[in-house]
Amino acid sequence: MIWGKKAASGVLAAVLMAAGTGLVAAAPAEAAGARYKCKAEVHLDLGRPKATSSCKKTGSGKAVAKHRVKLVCDVVRGRGNPHEIPWVLFGPWVKPGQKSTVMCGFSSFTRSWSVETRA
Structure with a gap:
């Protein structure tokens, strides 16, 4: 049971890191698109x-x-x-x-x- 919680929290951390990386990559694109x-x-x-x-x-x-x-x-x-x-x-x-x-x-x-x- 403990192993399942650790695995789930590890997967959740990986998903959050990927989402954070996507947000960081999106910021320069918005700045480049300024009019x-x-x-x-x-x-x-x-x-x-x-x-x-x-x-x-x-x-x-x-x-x-x-x-x-x-x-x-x-x-x-x-x-x-x-x-x-x-x-x-x-x-x-x-x-x-x-x-x-x-x-x-x-x-x-x-x-x-x-x-x-x-x-």
């Missing part, structure tokens, strides 16, 4: 265009591992015959909970901005 919506904003900082990107966790978005902001500036060159040269700047790659920021130089105007993502 984010990313956005980029631009504003002036001491007369210079400054762009910032951020990602917020949502149910309907896309999988994002890293993101960065892309800012296209028109740099004014020349004094007698001024002309604009498009200049592309990228912020650093960061994780979804952080912000990526980049600024244009002086004598620049904002042409466009967007968010780039990596899965």
Whole structure:
């Protein structure tokens, strides 16, 4: 009778361990399936265009591992015959909970901005 209880408790322990292992293996899969919506904003900082990107966790978005902001500036060159040269700047790659920021130089105007993502 004692042997039967020991065997039953051993089987129960093995089942619980297997269930626990399955839960541990399932946690990274949920983290990998996280969905984010990313956005980029631009504003002036001491007369210079400054762009910032951020990602917020949502149910309907896309999988994002890293993101960065892309800012296209028109740099004014020349004094007698001024002309604009498009200049592309990228912020650093960061994780979804952080912000990526980049600024244009002086004598620049904002042409466009967007968010780039990596899965």
